[in-house]
Amino acid sequence: MFPATTATADPGYGKLTRMNGPIHLLTTGGTIACTRDADGALVPTMSARDLVAAAGLRDAEVTARDLTRLDSSSITLADLDHVLAAVREAIDHGASGVVLTHGTDSLEDTALALDLVHDSDAPVVLTGAQRAFDHPEGDGRDNLLGAAAAAADPANRGRGVLVFFGGRLLPARGLIKTHTSDLAGFTLAGDAGPRPAPVAHEGLTGLRIPILAAWPGAGAEFVDACLSPTAPADGVVIEALGSGNMGSAMGEGVARVLAAGVPTVISTRVPFGAVSLAYGGAGGGASLKARGAIGAGVLSPGQARITLATALAAGVDPAGLF
Incomplete structure (x- = not known):
């Protein structure tokens, strides 16, 4: 389960000792929660509690909740509304930061959806994995630990929604997935300019935008x-x-x-x-x-x-x- 990986978190985001309150972990499935079925196909099977336990996080540090268990290629606008509402609820209930695990196929889309409506100083950090939970050299554990540390770091308050992946902490705006399998996975397409003022989350369900x-x-x-x-x-x-x-x-x-x-x-x-x-x-x-x-x-x-x-x-x- 989540064996150690060669991807090493940035030292500035690799320590949990700076936590000043509980981090809320919300999970949606994705490769980080996948195991291989009898046919060798990857299927999201692991729960939020499974991820917390495998990463060696303590209940005093992280509270965990499953939102859904999907490949991120299947996430609809209705699913996004559910995710956005859950993040808002966690912050309203006192989370000092929120970590959201997510599949990499559409991680950057969900990260920006959160960033556009995120009006709290509490850090929200997304992460995932390129290798499955049961891969012998998985990257999920380090990514989850790095994301939790980034969400707990007071220096990240007021920075909007962030993504921790492959040892790097990146803003949501302008993020792109640049490789199908490399452990770094994500980078920025260029200078996206200043983050616009957040707007109200009024519900995306039902919009048709091809x-x-x-x-x-x-x-x-x-x-x-x-x-x-x-x-x-x-x-x-x-x-x-x-x-x-x-x-x-x-x-x-x-x-x-x-x-x-x-x-x-x-x-x-x-x-x-x-x-x-x-x-x-x-x-x-x-x-x-x-x-x-x-x-x-x-x-x-x-x-x-x-x-x-x-x-x-x-x-x-x-x-x-x-």
């Missing part, structure tokens, strides 16, 4: 489907090419979506650097910006979707959160 990928010569059929009278989109995120561009046919479709009043954000499939929306033409970022499209900055398509959903639910101008 991410539509551009490719060279892409048409408008998937964009036009967002205007379907039976299942219209509440917002749209375009995973554009380069610094925020797409072919002219797709761009014309985006223009129609914007003309219909559907909030639209342009991100990019490029992992590093900001969207600039500088080019002209029907599919150029500058042309679509002039029609009302919002640039995602360094936020990935997934984080752009979460940001747009949060803004629409809270009834605020989406541009203010980018």
Whole structure:
């Protein structure tokens, strides 16, 4: 169970002696809680108490609660509402910090969803693992210990939502997963700028915000489907090419979506650097910006979707959160 790993936590976040109150651990499943079934497939089976015990944490240090047990690729907006409410409840009940374990497939999306509404000074730290609970050289134990120490560290109060992974403590905003299996796993796409003021969590459940990928010569059929009278989109995120561009046919479709009043954000499939929306033409970022499209900055398509959903639910101008 959680054997020692070669990934070593930053010394500044590897000690639990600075705890000044209980840390609340909330779990959602993911690889950190996975074991192999009879067919060799990874399945989230371990509970919050299992993780605490395997990491050698004491009940006086950490209280543990299971929220759900999922692969993070399956987490819905309704699940996110449940997670956000549970974190809020833990803080309201006196947690000095909160740790959330999560699968790595969408960890950065959930981290930003929390950060956009987190209005407390109490640290909230997400973590997970690239290797399963029963892997002989697992990384979950060190990641969990590092996250707990970071959540307990008074120096992290007021810093918003953070992610501890592979010995590094990173902000939620602008975070991307950069490798499918490397123990470092996550990094920042670039300078995301200052953290915007938190907004109210008004519930994301039911919002329809697709991410539509551009490719060279892409048409408008998937964009036009967002205007379907039976299942219209509440917002749209375009995973554009380069610094925020797409072919002219797709761009014309985006223009129609914007003309219909559907909030639209342009991100990019490029992992590093900001969207600039500088080019002209029907599919150029500058042309679509002039029609009302919002640039995602360094936020990935997934984080752009979460940001747009949060803004629409809270009834605020989406541009203010980018």
